[in-house]
Amino acid sequence: MHPPLERLAEDLRAANSHFIALAIYGSPAARTTLITQLRALLRGARAVVRVTVSARAPNPLPTAQRAARPDGAPAFFVTGYERLGASVWLAAMSALNIDRGALTRLGGPIVFWFAETQLQRVMRDAPDFFAYRGGIYDLRRGTR
16 A cells, blocks of 8 residues: 555544645546545545535635534545636635634544645645644655
8 A cells, every 4th residue: 555645544533623634646646546545444434525626616614514424523635726726726725724723623634635736835825724734645656
């Protein structure tokens, strides 16, 4: 398997709702494979709710709130940032900065999936959110 992915799965099984992780992937195809593998690793331990941001919905909080489950604490996987244009990207980063506290009250841990080229932009455009995160998981193949 992939040791950083196994570590992320272990952390998600043990995490409370205050856990925000950043998962770094190499390509959208790799992300799809990683999410499939991670779902398998979490099967029976924690449900997964996928939230996709878009130009129409750059803030993941409202969608995640609608998908939250009162009967359990799912892990939320937030994807789609690689498809946002520059102005929508800034709106999305502003939402992460503003709503970072509310995101931790959803009832489960959250994994934000960013392409490797986006990490520097997240640090620059959402510094408060970046500082708030619980871990960075480098899931690119061939890396530590």
